[in-house]
Amino acid sequence: MALITYYTKGILTNRNLWFWGVAFMIFWLVLGAYSFAQGLPRQSNILVPYTASWYGTIALYSLSSLAISIAYSIYYASSSLAYSFRYTKLSPLSYAGTLVGSSSILGAILSIIMLVSTYGLFSTRFGLRLTPSNPIEAILISALAGIFMMTLAMFLVLIAVNYVGLQNINLVTFVPLILAYGFGFSQLTTPLPPALLYASPYNAIQSLLFQAYSGLAPPAQLDNASSSLLQWQYLLASLIIWIIMLFLIDSYLLRKIRPRQVEEGRQI
Amino acid sequence: MSGFMLSVQDLVVTYNRHSDGPVLKNVNFQIASEEKVVIVGPNGSGKSTLLKAILGLAPIESGSVKVFGTDVKGVRGDVRVSTNLAEVYRLAYVKAKDVVKIFAELKGGNPDSAFKMFYDFELGQILNKRIHELSTGQQKMFGNILAVSFSPKLVLLDEPFDNVDEGRRRRFIEVLRQLPAEMVVITHEFNLLQRLSDWGLYFMIEGRLWGKFSASLLDRLYITRGEASGSLAVMETSLGKLSVTLDHGDIAVRTATNLNALLEQV
Numbered sequence: 117m118a119l120i121t122y123y124t125k126g127i128l129t130n131r132n133l134w135f136w137g138v139a140f141m142i143f144w145l146v147l148g149a150y151s152f153a154q155g156l157p158r159q160s161n162i163l164v165p166y167t168a169s170w171y172g173t174i175a176l177y178s179l180s181s182l183a184i185s186i187a188y189s190i191y192y193a194s195s196s197l198a199y200s201f202r203y204t205k206l207s208p209l210s211y212a213g214t215l216v217g218s219s220s221i222l223g224a225i226l227s228i229i230m231l232v233s234t235y236g237l238f239s240t241r242f243g244l245r246l247t248p249s250n251p252i253e254a255i256l257i258s259a260l261a262g263i264f265m266m267t268l269a270m271f272l273v274l275i276a277v278n279y280v281g282l283q284n285i286n287l288v289t290f291v292p293l294i295l296a297y298g299f300g301f302s303q304l305t306t307p308l309p310p311a312l313l314y315a316s317p318y319n320a321i322q323s324l325l326f327q328a329y330s331g332l333a334p335p336a337q338l339d340n341a342s343s344s345l346l347q348w349q350y351l352l353a354s355l356i357i358w359i360i361m362l363f364l365i366d367s368y369l370l371r372k373i374r375p376r377q378v379e380e381g382r383q384i
Numbered sequence: 385m386s387g388f389m390l391s392v393q394d395l396v397v398t399y400n401r402h403s404d405g406p407v408l409k410n411v412n413f414q415i416a417s418e419e420k421v422v423i424v425g426p427n428g429s430g431k432s433t434l435l436k437a438i439l440g441l442a443p444i445e446s447g448s449v450k451v452f453g454t455d456v457k458g459v460r461g462d463v464r465v466s467t468n469l470a471e472v473y474r475l476a477y478v479k480a481k482d483v484v485k486i487f488a489e490l491k492g493g494n495p496d497s498a499f500k501m502f503y504d505f506e507l508g509q510i511l512n513k514r515i516h517e518l519s520t521g522q523q524k525m526f527g528n529i530l531a532v533s534f535s536p537k538l539v540l541l542d543e544p545f546d547n548v549d550e551g552r553r554r555r556f557i558e559v560l561r562q563l564p565a566e567m568v569v570i571t572h573e574f575n576l577l578q579r580l581s582d583w584g585l586y587f588m589i590e591g592r593l594w595g596k597f598s599a600s601l602l603d604r605l606y607i608t609r610g611e612a613s614g615s616l617a618v619m620e621t622s623l624g625k626l627s628v629t630l631d632h633g634d635i636a637v638r639t640a641t642n643l644n645a646l647l648e649q650v
Contacts, residue, residue, distance in 0.1 A: 118485055196473060200490060201461075204461070205489075205490050
């Protein structure tokens, strides 16, 4: 379908995504490789999990920036969607399906950029080949993560558009990013209970990406290898359940979409 | 099925129940097969809201809108209805040519016919720009061309000639005249009505719709203060009652460029 191509193209030409979702994240990776890594021994059993934890965390942040772009695109399209569902062949389900396809492609693209950047920066810094253990797995997890970010962004925007109003739409579009920073940073440095990590889709993404890069089971606290280990099966199941649940709710909310003037949201 | 292509009955639209009154107040009108009508009214009279209500883009408080016999709230996938409203073409943040391709696919039409019309109107250069990069007049023509492309059966046009130069206005009016579709055109300008003499004519003032008259009678219509005997219609407005009369009255409609000016004279 043409819409998936054009939608992906539209998001990919969004300069904000390239700055905040790519350039700013590479800046963090530079800090991770050159500033925060002072004093680390040049041993692969230490450097591989260190690099993987940076990849998992930064890829999570990058993917949550994608959610902002998707949220804005849905909010700007509310009138167009209300019209299109009535007077074109587009249905709520086919639109949601289009976004699933598009966000999985975008998630994979961002992931590849983060994989290459992480590998290049950390390998150069430490003089070791810190090659991702399973790049295909990392790309597939990122594609799923892209879908999750899309379903979450759509859920938040449709709640605002249909029921709450657009007074705080700018804040609403940033919620996925705020949550990503909160959950992502917590797992990096804080011993969180495994039940919370399994229930949180953000930590599931971060942990699965850690495992894909390092080939090691993800610890509950990423900078503490001796903390309890998480099982990837539960993490993956958690992420998929979140996606299915949000997708079903989104499909319902899309059917009820209320056309809004974009001017309503111009508060800042 | 009512037999009408479009049927609006006792339509009331209110945007904000707490602070505003209704924007549309018990509006009634119908469009029969291949009928074309123009609705004129001053700015803020509710013309665009009426169009949005028909498109399902305005909150209907009471009454009904039926499009090809189906209540607008239940319409799904009816590709026969089109509009020039810019906001409906914001489905993706892409160039104008891609928007054309998207809607050609969603409408089941051929983008080439739309592209040809852009070039016929000497607007080929706008296809490589994004919608927000176009001038107001170019945006209007972009919506106009998409509205008449892909074989629509019911075309709803909001101020299609605003900020459009005279040459393109004349050519687009010819396109509209020749299009085999029902049509509702909303405008606040009278001078275009001379070219639409075989169309139905409605006046919209303060959220109420008055008519139907014939645009061919435009030169003979007068507005008269109060309730005149033998009037074609009596419009109740905040200015008091105004009668639409034929061949005599206080102010000739033809002397005004638009309804705003006419009401100011009244």
